[in-house]
Amino acid sequence: MLAAALALWGSAAPSDGGGEIVFTNYADGMVVRHVAPLVRGTLGDRSLAQVTFTNESSNRPSRSVVGPARDGRFVVLCELVPGENRLILQAGQKRRTLRLVYHPQTNPRFIRVAYLTDRTGATDFQTPLADDPQDYRGKLDTAMKLMQTFTAERMRDLGFGRVTFNLELDDQGRVVVHTLRGPLSADEYHRMDGDELWEHAHGLLKEVRPRLESRWLVIPAFTRWDPKTRKALAHTALGGGDLALFGGGDLFAWPDRLSDVHRAFANERRVDPALFFSDSVGRHTFWAVASTTMGAALHEIGHTLDLPHSRDPFGIMTRGHDYFNRVFTLIEPPHAGRPTPYAFADDEVARWSPPSAGWLAAHRFLAMDTRQWKDGGGLQARCDRGKNAIVIDAPNGLAAIVFCAGGHAQQLVAAPECKTRPTEMAVGLDRLVDVRAKDPRLRLIDAQGLSVTVDLDVAVGRRFVRKWNLARTTSPWVRHDAFPAVDAGRLEAIVASARAGAMHEAQSGLVDLLAVMPPVTREDTAAYAVRVIRCDRPRTLTLRTGSDDAIRVWLNGKVVMAELALRPAQVDQDKAEIELTPGENVLVVECCQAGGGWGFYLRLEDEKGRPLALGDDGRLTPVADR
Known part of the structure; x- marks a missing residue:
């Protein structure tokens, strides 16, 4: 692609x-x-x-x-x-x-921009230019239009057509710049870290947020470079939810209008990093500062559109934003680290990488026109072990599949064309570029812009104990503020009941008790699962669990974990160290059910934190590479 x-x-x-x-x-x-x-x-x-x-x-x-x-x-x-x-x-x-x-877009979802001042309302930004007109509205108008254009042109280059987000324009075609006056002084803002600034700006937006859905880019006016500490005060680059926050310390380099863009990206004037903020990866020129910071603002907007980081070195969701300028130019001027111009190649230009573009093409914020969206539709995935594949059910039609690992989007697995979007698709695990990587996930988005994320570790279940002997014996759990009464004799009876039956294999890392327990025992009940672990020597392991609702675990008759809670199950909610002895060790899990979902996750790690698989023979082995 x-x-x-x-x-x-x-x-x-x-x-x-x-x-x-x-x-x-x-x-x-x-x-x-x-x-x-x-x-x-x-x-x-x-x-x-x-x-x-x-x-x-x-x-x-x-x-x-x-x-x-x-x-x-x-x-x-x-x-x-x-x-x-x-x-x-x-x-x-x-x-x-x-x-x-x-034909202007009619999509009612906008990317909006706001300029955040301190309580004085001062809109001036820091600048090395003695005659700077301080036209923050013109700069934000221009930057937003460039981001919209970048998205349209680069999406087209990947074959998705010129889809892009909508901007809030006035009747003269200018981007509406909202001005937010904060309640604090500049000094108080300067003492905030990035997370505090984001939370503060997010709270202020509640006062102006339109009823229609929006994503916001907020630029603080009070960002300042401190030459004494050589730090940028009130600067951050954080995007998520409906807010992208990016410091305004480099607005001086941004063009004031579209007719200035090409000139701005050719401006070789140096920025003294001892006196002013030069967010330019050491290039210290006006053009480089403009490129990095406008591109980085778009990067944070990408996060508000649900994009993770990318591995593509020229992708906007990595450091590709440093090369934002190259989309609008033909040759790059000199900079502090390179005394000559650079004639970059076509593949050295900032872009939305294919995983990012495939996702954006189906996003509601890039729909271009008003649509009657459908919420719901059952987008889900399951593991088909016979096919060694993840089978995706998408009643609304599947729009894109993105493989992520380690928190980064690495592969656009599929992006079916609009006319041929399937309602079911099997994705072989061998198609994924690096399924051995840490935290492998599939991100799915359908034709209605609805999305889910599939944790492949959970779906495939290789890091979890999926095979259990389930006891026919259950216990009533009417009082949710205490565990059922289980003494040594009852525990022995539970183990005997479980070992008398066949082993149950869960379809994923979640042992879904609703799928196997009789309907009459699906509320106010505790169920029991048993496994035997065989060791040749003493071992200290880490036990990690998650449960819906409460969970209690015994090892060789001793309680090693007890979490009394009403909650949905999540991976690794609980942790405990357990001591295995040579020979046979009996592990018993009690999972209590009030109502709704019912099940648990359980996995084991060795002394170095490496995941262990529990074989049918009760032996522990390292989880094999996929």
Whole structure:
């Protein structure tokens, strides 16, 4: 898929005249759903260093934009007005007309932006420019449009079409910038850490949050670089839930309007990191600061759209945001660590990596138009051991499957086209790039934008004890503030009852007692599961459990864990050390049920924290690589 994207990046569309100017990514009369298309093309005159793009249908400040040209290629932004736009590209003595029709999105879900001040309401940001106009509204308007354009163009490059998020625009086409006045002084904000700032800003948003669903980018005005401590005060980069918070310490480098974008990304002026915040990975130039920080703000917005980090070095959800500028340029200027310009390759440009793009394409925030969404539909997955596969049931149609490990999106497993979205799909475990990695998961999203995450460790169950002898004997559990009475004689009877029956194998890491217990014993009841562990020597292990509801565990007749709780089961809710003796060790689990779900997780770790498998013969072995 990435190779196809790179091919699209440089491919040429058929020309309809105009001499030596060819538009390669837009065709005449095309309908556009975002306000600032990025137009690419080729020129017959390879000596030209710039082109001018003028929207004759507009009277807005960015009516004319000058963009770079190099070696017969050009890239230039334009700002559209609703309806048909007549655009004239001037390249030397050559002119070429392009008509684009702008239909604004009707999606009621917006990415909104707010500027957060201290209690004085001061909107000034720190800057090395003596004559800085402090136009924070213009900078945030421009940045948001660039992020929208970046998303549209890079999604198109991956074959998903120019889907992108909606922006809140006024009747002049400007992004609405909400100004939030906080209740604290700048000094008080400077003493906050990133988490505290995020929580504080999130609370303030409750006062202005529209009834319709939104995601917010909030930029604090009071971020400051302290030359004495060489630290950025009130700076953070945190995104999640409905809030992306990013410090405003580098706004001075952001362009004020779309017509300044190409110039901003060519600005070689140095930033003195001893005096000002230079969030630029050591490049210390205006263009690099602008690239890293606008890209990083988009990275945090990505988190609000449920995107995890990526492994792609040029993906926005890793450090690809450092190369945000390259989408809008043809060559990169010098910086503090490189004295010469850099002609980057097509695959060295910031992008949404395929796992991120596949997810975004199905997200409700990128739906472009109003839709009647359906909530619910039973998106779920199960392990089919015979097929060595995860079988996904998606009644609404499956839109994307993303494999994650270690908290990072690593693989777009599938992204069926809209017309062929299946309601069931089997994904072989051997298709996944690194299922041996830590914390492997499948993230699923359906055609209604509903999603679930499948913990493969749990679904496959390799790290859990899944086989148990279940006792026919149960105990009433009417008083939920105490465990059932079980003395030594009753415990022996429970073990005997369990060992008399066949071994039950759970379908996942969760031993689902609702699936196996008789209907008459599904409320106010305690059930029992038994396993024998055989050892040749004394061993100290770690026992980890999770349960719905309460759980009590005996080892060789001694209680080693007891958690009296009414709760849903989660992996590793409880932990205890247990001592095994040579020979046969009897493990008994009591799982108490008040109502609703009923079951438990149990796994074992060796002395070094490595997971252990419990064989049918009762022997412990390290969990094998998948």
